[in-house]
Amino acid sequence: MAEKIEVTICVNGVDQTRSVEPRTHLIDFIRDELGIKTVRSGCEHGVCGSCTVRLNGDIVRGCLVLALQADGQEVETIDGASDRGDLLELQAAFHAHNALQCGFCTSGMLLTASSLLSEKPDASRAEVREYMSGNYCRCTGYQSIVDAICEVLENRRVTASPEHSLGDTL
Ligand code: FES
Numbered sequence: 001m002a003e004k005i006e007v008t009i010c011v012n013g014v015d016q017t018r019s020v021e022p023r024t025h026l027i028d029f030i031r032d033e034l035g036i037k038t039v040r041s042g043c044e045h046g047v048c049g050s051c052t053v054r055l056n057g058d059i060v061r062g063c064l065v066l067a068l069q070a071d072g073q074e075v076e077t078i079d080g081a082s083d084r085g086d087l088l089e090l091q092a093a094f095h096a097h098n099a100l101q102c103g104f105c106t107s108g109m110l111l112t113a114s115s116l117l118s119e120k121p122d123a124s125r126a127e128v129r130e131y132m133s134g135n136y137c138r139c140t141g142y143q144s145i146v147d148a149i150c151e152v153l154e155n156r157r158v159t160a161s162p163e164h165s166l167g168d169t170l
Pocket residue numbers: 040041042043044045046047048049050051052061062063064
């Protein structure tokens with residue numbers, strides 16, 4: 001067994017110090033060391049997006065980042081983002097559009113969607129599909145997820161510019 005190394009990662013605003021093997025991935029640090037199970041382990045190969053978390057504000061795949069790489073950094077999971085109210089619009093839209101069933105993908109979907117809202121406020125429906133294409137869902141068929149995200153985008157545009165015509169995105 002490899003020698004363990006002490007790392008301190010600020011997770012959802014709280015410094016967490018653990019001794020881990022150098023090969024430990026961030027997702028395993030979060031799930032196994034901290035017991036935060038809302039970060040899902042799907043493919044473990046960087047494909048499905050279920051392990052999405054924020055690292056210093058940017059979304060990353062927890063299965064592709066080593067805990068050592070996050071030493072001294074700030075990590076936020078769906079729990080922290082949700083508690084801050086950061087995702088309220090998206091959560092309401094997902095609920096209204098039935099954009100989740102089993103919920104396995106949902107934490108990753110919401111964090112990725114929130115990143116989209118920040119980076120691409122003028123995204124078209126096609127661009128939403130493209131942006132979200134790295135997050136897999138086994139249940140919904142994606143339509144309702146894209147509907148929910150487009151609705152939030154549209155609502156924000158209307159709020160920012162009331163003359164913006166409804167339906168530009170939808
Ligand atoms: S578990 Fe990380 S991308 Fe699938």
